[in-house]
Amino acid sequence: MSMKIFVLLLVVTEVCGFVNLVNPQSFKRWVTMGAKPQYPNWEAIKAVDGNTNQSYEFDSCAITDIDVNCNTSIWWMVLLESKFNIAYLEIYFRSDTFSRSTGFSIYTYDTENSYPLRDPKRLVYHHNPLFGCPAPIQNVTINYVTQGLLFTNERPQGYTSNCPGDNLMCTAVELCEIKVMGCEQSRFSPGCSRSCPSKCKNQHCDAFNGSCKHGCSNPNALTVDCTENIECEYGMYIQNKTCVQCGHCKDGVACNKSTGRCDNGCENNLTGNFCINNEEMASDLKFYVPIVSLAVFLAIAVGVVIYQRRQISVTPLQSAPAESTNQQKQKTNTPHYINLVFTEEGHEYRSLNIVE
Known part of the structure; x- marks a missing residue:
C-alpha cells in the first residue's frame, strides 16, 4: 500500500521537486518528542500533519512547555516506514518564538533503538547560535540514505547566543511542520525520476546528482565515480584518476595500486607510508636547520644595528644664518x-x- 502511495506522489511531484516523505498518508512509522506537549492538541505528530501554518492558535504545531518545565535538552524524532534517499528538510518553526530554536541540530538514525547523539557521524546539521537566529522557515540539506530523523536542542552551561529573543537557560520543541523531502532509497533528482547507478554501493547515491557518495558496489573500483577501466603499469598507483609513480617500497615490491602505500615497508632509510622520505636526510635537516636559522637571525640583527648607526652619523649639519652687511663690515x-x-x-x- 505504501509503495502505491509513493508512486502516486512521485507522479504528482515530478515537475515541482522532491517528494515529501512524511505526510498524512502514513509514510511515518512513529513520531515522538522528549517532553509532554504544553496542551494535548500540541502533540509530536502535529509537526508532520501536512499543515504549514506557523501560528500556535491553529493547533497545528508540536510544542512542549518551556515556561513550566525548563528543559536544558529537548528532542523530537520521526521514524519513516523504511529507508529513503533524503535530500533536505523544510522546517517551519512557530512564528512568534522561532528565535528560541537557535542552536538546534539534526541527526539521522535507522532503528528505534538507535542512539544518534552518541555517534557524531550521525550529525548532519548544527545551527551555530553565534551566527544569529534561524530563519522562520529553515531549509537543511541532508543528502543521506536513512530511515529516521532527530531534531534536538540544548542549553549547556555557558551557552551564548547572538540571536535576539533567544532563551539562554531553557529550550523547547516548537515545530509547526517538518517536510522531509527526498526519494525512494535507490532514486535521485528533483521529481525522483532517475535511478541511482548500479555501480554505487547498495545502489545508494547522491540525492541531487546521482554520484556514488556512499561508496561503490565493486570493492575493486579505483575512482570516486566507481569506474574500473583505469589500469596502471606495475609500480604505479591511481591518484585523482591518473597513474602516479610508487615510492621506494621494500624489496622492490610495488605499492598498493589503490592507496599508493607501501604495505610491506620501505627500502633502506626511507620512511613514511609512501616511502619517499629519507631518514638520514631528515636527521641532517633536524641538525642544520636550527643552526642556519640562528645565523640568519644574527645577520639580520647586525644589519639593523649598522643601519641605525649610519642613520645617526649622517644627520645633516645646520648652516648658520647669514650675517648682515653691517656686521660683516665691523x-x-x-x-x-x-x-x-x-x-x-x-x-x-x-x-x-x-x-x-
Missing part, C-alpha cells in the same frame, strides 16, 4: 682666532693663527 678689521689641533704619532700639537 668684523673686517677685527682679528679673531681659530684653534687648530694636529695629531701626529700620538702627540697633540696646538697652534694659534691670526686671521685678519
